[in-house]
Amino acid sequence: MVKPEVIKVIDYTVDVAVIGGGPAGLAAAVSAHEHGAKSVVVIDRNSWLGGILPQCIHDGFGVEETGTSMTGPEYAEMYIEMAEKQGIDIMKETMVLQFDKKREITAVNKKGLHKIKASAIVLAMGCREKTRWNVMISGDRPSGIYTAGVAQAFINLYNIMPGKNVIILGSGDVGLIMARRLKFEGANVLGVVEILPYASGLPRNVVQCLEDYDIPLFLNHTVTCIDGKERLEQVTIAQVDGEMNIISGTEKKIECDTLLLSLGLIPENELANNIGIEIDNITGGPTVNQYLETTLSGVFACGNCLQVYDTVDVLSADAENAGRSAAKNSAIQKKDKKIIAKIVPGKGIRYVVPQIISEPGKVHLTLRVEKPGESSVLHMVAGDKEILKKRLAWVNPANMIGVDVDIPHEVLTSTQNLEVILVDR
Amino acid sequence: MTDERNITCIVCPIGCKILVKTDGAQFEIVGGNKCKRGIEYARSEALDPRRMLTTSILVNDGEWPLVSVKSSKPVPEEKLFSVLKEVGGTAVKAPVKSGQTIIKNAANTGIDIVATKTVLTKEVD
Numbered sequence: 001m002v003k004p005e006v007i008k009v010i011d012y013t014v015d016v017a018v019i020g021g022g023p024a025g026l027a028a029a030v031s032a033h034e035h036g037a038k039s040v041v042v043i044d045r046n047s048w049l050g051g052i053l054p055q056c057i058h059d060g061f062g063v064e065e066t067g068t069s070m071t072g073p074e075y076a077e078m079y080i081e082m083a084e085k086q087g088i089d090i091m092k093e094t095m096v097l098q099f100d101k102k103r104e105i106t107a108v109n110k111k112g113l114h115k116i117k118a119s120a121i122v123l124a125m126g127c128r129e130k131t132r133w134n135v136m137i138s139g140d141r142p143s144g145i146y147t148a149g150v151a152q153a154f155i156n157l158y159n160i161m162p163g164k165n166v167i168i169l170g171s172g173d174v175g176l177i178m179a180r181r182l183k184f185e186g187a188n189v190l191g192v193v194e195i196l197p198y199a200s201g202l203p204r205n206v207v208q209c210l211e212d213y214d215i216p217l218f219l220n221h222t223v224t225c226i227d228g229k230e231r232l233e234q235v236t237i238a239q240v241d242g243e244m245n246i247i248s249g250t251e252k253k254i255e256c257d258t259l260l261l262s263l264g265l266i267p268e269n270e271l272a273n274n275i276g277i278e279i280d281n282i283t284g285g286p287t288v289n290q291y292l293e294t295t296l297s298g299v300f301a302c303g304n305c306l307q308v309y310d311t312v313d314v315l316s317a318d319a320e321n322a323g324r325s326a327a328k329n330s331a332i333q334k335k336d337k338k339i340i341a342k343i344v345p346g347k348g349i350r351y352v353v354p355q356i357i358s359e360p361g362k363v364h365l366t367l368r369v370e371k372p373g374e375s376s377v378l379h380m381v382a383g384d385k386e387i388l389k390k391r392l393a394w395v396n397p398a399n400m401i402g403v404d405v406d407i408p409h410e411v412l413t414s415t416q417n418l419e420v421i422l423v424d425r
Numbered sequence: 426m427t428d429e430r431n432i433t434c435i436v437c438p439i440g441c442k443i444l445v446k447t448d449g450a451q452f453e454i455v456g457g458n459k460c461k462r463g464i465e466y467a468r469s470e471a472l473d474p475r476r477m478l479t480t481s482i483l484v485n486d487g488e489w490p491l492v493s494v495k496s497s498k499p500v501p502e503e504k505l506f507s508v509l510k511e512v513g514g515t516a517v518k519a520p521v522k523s524g525q526t527i528i529k530n531a532a533n534t535g536i537d538i539v540a541t542k543t544v545l546t547k548e549v550d
Contacts, residue, residue, distance in 0.1 A: 054542065057479050057480070059495060071479055071493060071541040073541045074523065155481075156491065157489060158491075203434070203440025208476060211433070396438065398438075
């Protein structure tokens with residue numbers, strides 16, 4: 001009889017363990033160390049740090065944070081250097097399999113199985129791109145269909161061209177940036193197809209990635225069919241009405257060998273889900289309090305696994321909050337926290353993070369509105385008491401709004417719900 | 426000045442459509458900008474449009490096959506593809522350090538091409 005091989009188990013104890021070494025994980029780790037956590041470990045399944053940033057070779061990163069426009073790799077290296085200087089432990093090519101309610105992480109890499117006991121855990125797993133199956137495009141299943149981020153990795157990291165004649169579905173910033181990138185590398189970009197009546201990406205990218213190179217933008221259009229035996233041969237696009245129903249008779253076939261999908265991002269939370277951490281249906285990320293602590297005590301969340309951010313600058317600032325909270329959580333014996341109040345997204349508001357207020361005081365809210373508008377007022381109300389009133393010259397669902405609010409103690413003793421609403425002026 | 430055109434302002438996410446009159450040397454705002462910041466942008470866009478160029482260059486013997494690069498300054502728009510052509514014909518040997526100049530005076534623009542990433546030499550097993 002063959003004896004089963006003995007699996008080598010390596011044990012550690014740390015103050016703060018960060019799962020994910022992208023921008024959020026690095027910012028949280030650096031912040032945790034700065035706020036007193038003595039042993040900090042960052043665990044990432046890739047062979048590099050920085051997550052998606054090394055493939056985002058365009059500039060525009062760090063403008064709000066540092067005042068200079070950096071490329072993705074430059075922004076990543078800035079945080080990697082900080083982490084290295086602080087002596088933060090880095091475990092690359094290491095996959096976290098699970099963690100339990102006592103915050104013991106099980107991870108695996110080539111050296112064996114690792115058990116990491118952490119006083120606090122920071123979740124920073126990032127997000128994944130939506131695929132053709134998230135939007136159910138009918139037709140064949142040929143090669144030549146990629147998510148925009150995968151095509152970006154092919155071109156910018158691995159020197160592989162995904163194709164020659166390209167259609168892009170979705171006008172988010174990644175899709176727009178890929179249109180220009182493909183053009184630079186000699187591909188023929190036939191058009192960007194967007195189901196909404198306006199581009200989802202920044203005007204800057206519409207101008208500098210499409211208009212500069214006369215790449216057509218088909219608004220109020222979507223891809224309705226994919227044809228191809230081995231390789232993609234053609235897609236059908238069609239116009240949609242105000243309810244996003246396809247208008248029959250508007251179908252148009254476009255010959256192409258490549259379809260890039262830029263359909264949006266989904267926070268990656270299998271680890272959080274498995275242990276029963278509550279997930280917000282709208283954000284797709286864990287429900288958190290103002291310290292970005294999830295419903296499991298001592299476990300914090302930040303970055304794109306908490307909510308999908310517009311810019312890395314804002315993401316890093318929130319991740320620092322998570323890192324600081326994690327450091328404090330590991331330093332002091334925590335008292336039992338009860339939920340004091342919930343933040344409820346009301347009229348005109350899609351979501352608000354954090355969802356829970358567990359202590360009075362200054363709170364930073366990030367939120368998104370439901371539809372574009374001008375001259376609006378943002379309110380936070382508790383019963384009949386107004387806690388916040390802020391005028392906004394314009395709002396757009398694509399632009400996350402950040403706002404600070406001071407929540408007084410007496411409000412929390414009298415109500416369980418803090419409603420955030422947007423009204424026209 | 427006969428040529429009227431719309432310029433989409435990129436200074437903030439509102440993206441005002443600024444209508445300008447220009448003949449390439451003279452410039453006048455007709456309207457459309459919600460704030461003053463758009464005026465300077467529209468002027469440079471009408472008279473001397475420039476773009477930061479970011480792309481990648483082949484690396485020999487590196488841990489990665491490419492190194493990402495940027496232009497040291499914004500490149501005049503009409504020169505973008507000349508610079509790209511020179512970039513395409515260039516290869517560097519690892520190691521490359523972020524900030525290192527890869528091409529000096531690319532396509533006679535007076536602008537350099539600079540690495541934005543550190544690529545170490547590939548470890549041989």
